[in-house]
Amino acid sequence: MSSNQRVLMKGNEALAEAAIQAGCHHFFGYPITPQTEVAAYMAKRLPKIGGTYLQAESEVAAINMVLGAASAGIRAMTSSSSPGISLKAEGISYIAGSDLPCLIINVQRGGPGLGGIQPSQSDYWQATRAPGHGDLHALVFAPSSIQEMVDMVFDAFDLADQYRMPSMILADGMLGQMMEPVVFPEKSVNPVDKSSWALTGHQGKRAHHIVNSLYLQPDELEKNVKERFERYELIKSKEARAEEYLVEDAQLVVVAYGATSRIVRSAINTARGKGIKVGMIRPLTLWPYPSSVIAKAAETAQAFLTVEMSMGQMVDDVRLAVNGKKPVAFFGHTGGVIPTPAEVLAEIEKMTGGDR
Template sequence: MAKVLMKGNEALGAAAIAAGCKYFFGYPITPQNEVPEYMSKELPKVGGVFIQAESEVAAINMVYGAAGAGARVMTSSSSPGVALKQEGISYCAGAELPCVIVNIMRGGPGLGGIQPSQTDYFQATRGGGNGDYRLLVLAPANVQELVDLVMLGFDKADEYRNPVMILGDGMIGQMMEPVEFKDNNNQELPEKTWATVGTKGERKPNVVNSLYLDAEDLENHNTRLQEKYAKMKANETRVESYNIEDADVVITAYGTTSRIAKTAIAKLEKEGYKVGLIRPITLWPYPYDEFSKIKDDCKGVLTVEMNTGQMLEDVKLALNGRVPAYFYGRTGGMVPTPEEIVEKVKEIYGGDR
């Protein structure tokens, strides 16, 4: 198919429809408003349903209902809106309901601002709802990858019967880039024998539920969930790396910040510095093993984020003290520049090349 120029928010909506999404429930919040706007216009054309819910809480519970009936369903929001969805997300994970949840992040805490941010890393990877649950968290760096990961997210949600989160920021939602869509015209969605679609008098009713009043039953349920999450860790870790085995300094960044880091690396290499990159694509499961490829005498790993150091905690866990860990971040909607990253890398070098 030919490439088409699209805004990120609209491209992710088109990708969801191409992946077979037929239901969207959401509530307006900047900077993701083009997503529900696009879905409201395009979903009815393919026999789908768009509902602007009365709140984010209502929207995620509508997702629960549609997913429980076996439909491919998506919701999107931005930071404080996703915070309101957390109870429902925990319910979906507990009931093992496949769905895709998009967070186009803005600054916080609280209402914060509408500018791009990466301050929801903890919320996405640690779980803002209650209980021992996990989401597969995918972090695209450009609009084409946003399209690809949305489509992948629906497949993985069905494969693991688990919610998948697409974690972007205001920049990727608002930027325009050429994208290409896979041909999914002959796509066959997996059979969902567990879904609540009516019995037709041929079997006992299916029950979709996350309530286990017997303590032993709930423990067994949690044990089975952890076994599923272990499979996700083993099979779904995704990462992009560049020159990390030979680098004197390694930068790690995700999403659109990684693109700024790549520009900084190109500038540094022209000056003779040896700098590598680790870009996590899955923020959970996190690619801890990739950091073992960094040489022992590396001067340091620089984590660059649009927050005050959230992914930094995972980087420190990955390094386990073997290599020094450094951080550079901007907040409040301020975006790191390549020049700022270059300066920080040179500080780590300490004038020694």
């Protein structure tokens, strides 16, 4: 597929093609709705380009295969939906504890438990707070369109390599299943030099490289974790990203991410047509979270509204960023129910009193 060619693609398939073009030729996964097309696309494409597609016997096996491939310094990926990501959590922690880069796709569905197969954003806490056990983080990206899913795959791999940690694309069933035209960017893959740690065989010419997450001595483990958190602080200062939409004069700022932000944008445009001063902050990264952007908006806005496809998870981060300076309200649906522009508009009007 050539660059600069506008192609109509389903979100899941665009994710897979973007990963291939970003230099990922090794995929390990297990089918689960609504992300199965990612694996199906990889199954068709990777054998034709000399890559590896392997449907593992379980999600647990798949993430540990990613760990093994990443240990060799190659770009590797897995994809799943919410229950499957929970099964991968142990392996994600091993990957983070071993300082290995990889990409994990979560096309979210409703939960908890088996839940349903409709779109949801109820894995926010899992992605940003506890993608695995222990003191760790993963880079988390939140696309709102198929084009952004494509673009973020490239960034996710690059930053994973740069900081030696797992990246996650937090999509949902709506983005995974919808179709939009996309353009694949003209980017040459310039992977980070991994020769100082990758398990590529020493051939008697260098010391052994060891990939490990086991530290039986508490002092040694604490030192290792603290060094990792110094890197996390650097990431917070450099990599947090957000889009601001009509925020400059906004009395009310709505915070939304992913597919929900598309609905919010429509409601804001209608509200603006009625003279209501409302804008939106859309986090592009959920970890690191763009807290400073929200904190700056709190200096001029009168209130905040968070809209999510959950019972309210990102709203915690908005409240932390606002730090009590302004009221923060929440509106959302869960279980696969998608908020409508009319519902969001009604919340905007309720909070502003229709003020101009």
